Amino acid sequence: xxxxxxxxxxxxxxxxxxxxxxxxxxxxxxxxxxxxxxxxxxxxxxxxxxxxxxxxxxxxxxxxxxxxxxxxxxxxxxxxxxxxxxxxxxxxxxxxxxxxxxxxxxxxxxxxxxxxxxxxxxxxxxxxxxxxxxxxxxxxxxxxxxxxxxxxxxxxxxxxxxxxxxxxxxxxxxxxxxxxxxxxxxxxxxxxxxxxxxxxxxxxxxxxxxxxxxxxxxxxxxxxxxxxxxxxxxxxxxxxxxxxxxxxxxxxxxxxxxxxxxxxxxxxxxxxxxxxxxxxxxxxxxxxxxxxxxxxxxxxxxxxxxxxxxxxxxxxxxxxxxxxxxxxxxxxxxxx
Amino acid sequence: xxxxxxxxxxxxxxxxxxxxxxxxxxxxxxxxxxxxxxxxxxxxxxxxxxxxxxxxxxxxxxxxxxxxxxxxxxxxxxxxxxxxxxxxxxxxxxxxxxxxxxxxxxxxxxxxxxxxxxxxxxxxxxxxxxxxxxxxxxxxxxxxxxxxxxxxxxxxxxxxxxxxxxxxxxxxxxxxxxxxxxxxxxxxxxxxxxxxxxxxxxxxxxxxxxxxxxxxxxxxxxxxxxxxxxxxxxxxxxxxxxxxxxxxxxxxxxxxxxxxxxxxxxxxxxxxxxxxxxxxxxxxxxxxxxxxxxxxxxxxxxxxxxxxxxxxxxxxxxxxxxxxxxxxxxxxxxxx
Numbered sequence: 071x072x073x074x075x076x077x078x079x080x081x082x083x084x085x086x087x088x089x090x091x092x093x094x095x096x097x098x099x100x101x102x103x104x105x106x107x108x109x110x111x112x113x114x115x116x117x118x119x120x121x122x123x124x125x126x127x128x129x130x131x132x133x134x135x136x137x138x139x140x141x142x143x144x145x146x147x148x149x150x151x152x153x154x155x156x157x158x159x160x161x162x163x164x165x166x167x168x169x170x171x172x173x174x175x176x177x178x179x180x181x182x183x184x185x186x187x188x189x190x191x192x193x194x195x196x197x198x199x200x201x202x203x204x205x206x207x208x209x210x211x212x213x214x215x216x217x218x219x220x221x222x223x224x225x226x227x228x229x230x231x232x233x234x235x236x237x238x239x240x241x242x243x244x245x246x247x248x249x250x251x252x253x254x255x256x257x258x259x260x261x262x263x264x265x266x267x268x269x270x271x272x273x274x275x276x277x278x279x280x281x282x283x284x285x286x287x288x289x290x291x292x293x294x295x296x297x298x299x300x301x302x303x304x305x306x307x308x309x310x311x312x313x314x315x316x317x318x319x320x321x322x323x324x325x326x327x328x329x330x331x332x333x334x335x336x337x338x339x340x341x342x343x344x345x346x347x348x349x350x351x352x353x354x355x356x357x358x359x360x361x362x363x364x365x366x367x368x369x370x371x372x373x374x375x376x377x378x379x380x381x382x383x384x385x386x387x388x389x390x391x392x393x394x395x396x397x398x399x400x401x402x403x404x405x406x
Numbered sequence: 407x408x409x410x411x412x413x414x415x416x417x418x419x420x421x422x423x424x425x426x427x428x429x430x431x432x433x434x435x436x437x438x439x440x441x442x443x444x445x446x447x448x449x450x451x452x453x454x455x456x457x458x459x460x461x462x463x464x465x466x467x468x469x470x471x472x473x474x475x476x477x478x479x480x481x482x483x484x485x486x487x488x489x490x491x492x493x494x495x496x497x498x499x500x501x502x503x504x505x506x507x508x509x510x511x512x513x514x515x516x517x518x519x520x521x522x523x524x525x526x527x528x529x530x531x532x533x534x535x536x537x538x539x540x541x542x543x544x545x546x547x548x549x550x551x552x553x554x555x556x557x558x559x560x561x562x563x564x565x566x567x568x569x570x571x572x573x574x575x576x577x578x579x580x581x582x583x584x585x586x587x588x589x590x591x592x593x594x595x596x597x598x599x600x601x602x603x604x605x606x607x608x609x610x611x612x613x614x615x616x617x618x619x620x621x622x623x624x625x626x627x628x629x630x631x632x633x634x635x636x637x638x639x640x641x642x643x644x645x646x647x648x649x650x651x652x653x654x655x656x657x658x659x660x661x662x663x664x665x666x667x668x669x670x671x672x673x674x675x676x677x678x679x680x681x682x683x684x685x686x687x688x689x690x691x692x693x694x695x696x697x698x699x700x701x702x703x704x705x706x707x708x709x710x711x712x713x714x715x716x717x718x719x720x721x722x723x724x725x726x727x728x729x730x731x732x733x734x735x736x737x738x739x740x741x742x
Contacts, residue, residue: 156412182514
């Protein structure tokens with residue numbers, strides 16, 4: 071093969087990215103994948119099941135074939151293996167609700183209102199962005215993202231708790247849905263969890279704790295991790311998807327506070343998007359930096375070297391990095 | 407290799423499509439590719455050249471490496487071959503301005519305001535969508551898309567005009583930037599062009615005709631192709647990126663009118679996104695149907711069989727389909 075001719079294909083694919091967002095949002099809201107999973111294969115049957123026009127459904131289904139979510143054979147549509155596992159509401163690992171957060175109107179507006187100005191300014195155009203006090207997007211987050219957390223919550227629990235069933239006190243900072251702490255409580259009936267978040271978000275976490283039957287060992291602290299009295303001392307402090315919202319100085323300050331709230335030998339366990347030192351691999355973790363540019367004033371996807379610097383400046387030692395396949399995230403663990 | 411484990415990667419890539427749109431819009435507006443093309447390789451140099459913060463530029467550049475528009479070596483950034491050809495303003499085939507139309511706030515709003523409702527209803531949520539009378543989107547189109555039309559305009563001119571330099575009258579319906587007719591006028595100094603479009607759009611076409619030195623052979627008709635007196639008779643009527651905005655009955659009605667405006671033996675030449683009969687290949691043409699779902703009441707990317715039916719019902723014969731590589735479009739030619 072000789073070198074291929076220059077092509078504008080990537081450029082056009084990228085400009086119309088918002089149309090892909092629109093298509094998958096529509097499909098999830100209409101429960102299109104669930105309809106096909108239930109055996110509806112023709113456009114007429116799918117459209118009727120979803121309460122949509124045949125014209126709209128035919129064009130949407132063809133588009134979803136083009137971008138890789140459906141198969142088509144003659145006039146019949148089917149689910150790909152990935153769509154059957156993750157996008158059919160009947161699947162135990164359905165994650166479609168994530169669109170309610172990741173493609174919420176509020177987040178879309180943050181990115182598309184004036185993207186060049188975000189880059190000029192070097193951060194979100196809306197004050198503190200997503201981390202403003204009591205921002206309702208975190209209630210949406212807690213409800214929308216919980217289903218995605220089953221797998222990493224189990225892995226994280228195994229990293230945070232040694233499995234010996236000894237008494238252990240856990241602080242879950244910015245708990246959201248609360249599932250990371252809840253998973254530890256399910257695994258160890260001597261574990262006591264304290265979840266910290268905005269009060270409206272804690273309603274979701276308390277619901278989840280009650281559903282999991284661990285409410286009696288599930289305490290809460292309402293407010294900002296930067297301002298609240300953390301209580302303690304704790305054996306483990308969880309920082310799941312939290313540090314990336316802030317600049318390094320703010321992270322270091324919070325880590326000092328976390329350090330003071332731990333027993334000697336206690337551990338901080340941070341779930342994070344940690345790109346390699348080149349900052350452009352692996353793609354999921356590296357791209358997350360752009361999410362922080364658009365939605366926060368000074369957050370970032372920090373490298374492990376940067377986390378090491380922040381944790382060590384706050385008094386921690388014994389830094390370790392764990393992979394969390396198949397997710398894009400990693401776990402940073404540090405010891406007091 | 408055994409079968410790979412189920413992955414939600416495509417789902418997440420697709421939900422955040424709007425972030426890709428934001429990144430490429432920012433890069434084009436800030437002339438990032440032009441800055442790198444001029445030799446600025448470090449973040450400090452690129453940021454200063456573009457008038458942006460270093461933090462914003464560092465995160466944007468890394469993101470553009472991840473999605474394939476830039477290269478990175480150490481702390482130095484470079485253009486990919488495709489970015490150098492198409493996205494550097496100094497390139498003769500720069501097409502970055504297409505973002506002003508394809509990712510304009512008006513089009514984005516059409517798709518993202520309520521995508522599920524578009525599918526339920528089977529068409530745009532805004533009245534006649536993009537084809538409402540005097541819609542200003544077409545002035546943006548005429549200015550933004552002209553640079554992309556150099557290559558197809560040359561190929562289309564060769565299909566429309568036999569190159570013998572004989573007198574020929576051309577009607578260019580929905581002329582936009584006017585470049586398709588202008589290209590024929592440049593090729594054949596006996597060609598007389600009549601361009602039809604909304605009056606504000608014709609200003610752009612007339613500017614382009616003057617720049618090309620063919621203004622004396624460039625007449626105009628302001629208004630709707632469905633309502634205006636087309637004049638004539640013409641040897642060739644161009645219908646470039648127009649029929650896809652309307653339902654088949656409307657297309658057939660317009661084609662009757664075009665048929666009546668042609669000399670016997672005259673030809674209609676339609677530039678179109680024509681998917682294969684399976685409607686899901688090739689990807690660019692097939693995906694275009696979704697663009698019409700979101701932005702029109704009843705438009706579509708029609709197959710060649712459907713075009714054959716419409717043209718023949720309007721009295722045409724001798725239908726032929728021509729490829730237009732490397733574009734996603736094809737040319738349908740029919741004879742009176």
